[in-house]
Amino acid sequence: MLKFLPNNVIENSQKEFFISYTNPEQSMFGIIFIFPSFSLSEIIPRTMFSFSGSDRIQSQPDPKFKMILWLIIAGTRGGVNRAKILNLIKNNPMNANKIASVLNLDHKTVVHHVKILSKNDLVVKAQKEYAAEYHLTQIMKENQNVLEEIMKKIETK
């Protein structure tokens, strides 16, 4: 497009550009004009950036953790059983055999679910050779109300 303009016009416009961006007052005005005066954290809540920040209120679930739990429970095959396992070992830790008998599931299925849950840092195995119990991890314990919310939806159905 520039080549259709006469040379002196281009030179003038370049000179003006140079002047306006070397003059501190004008250039500052330009920057303010281009960037609106709000920050990103005003649009996206600050809790989105911190996984387990110390300033988080205990009663409010971590949105990021909520997303992970929802995805593991609602976005995978057998996710409902995973939610039931988490709900079962919430208060009293159990071993895989006992979980299987209480939930009326195959032992292999339970072992697989627990493996996935521990890979995602939701449950942890006790340091024991035989019949090791599984219990919830710290982050899962902190966000139990998310699990309760999901369990309520499962039970009402």
Next chain:
Amino acid sequence: MVDFMLAAVISAFLNIGLLLVIIGTYVQNMRVIRSYYTSGLVLVASLLMLQNIVIVLFWFTLYMNDKALMMSADMLAHYLFAINVIQTIGLSVLVWITRR
């Protein structure tokens, strides 16, 4: 020479198959847990499915009938192929996560 258009359409069919698996799992979960999250997952997967159906329809109607359209479609075929193959890889990962 590789027929990019055919490869793109094969990839689109593959995507439809993968999406069927994903939607199947999501619907199974939605029947137990009825919430905005589960229905949202089904909606997103269905829209992706619609996209791939449109690609297949594009191939059937535009590409098959007209010689001139075929020429111009061929020029764009490798882009369509790249888009579809990337989507196939992405959906394969999603299926792996969903079904394990």
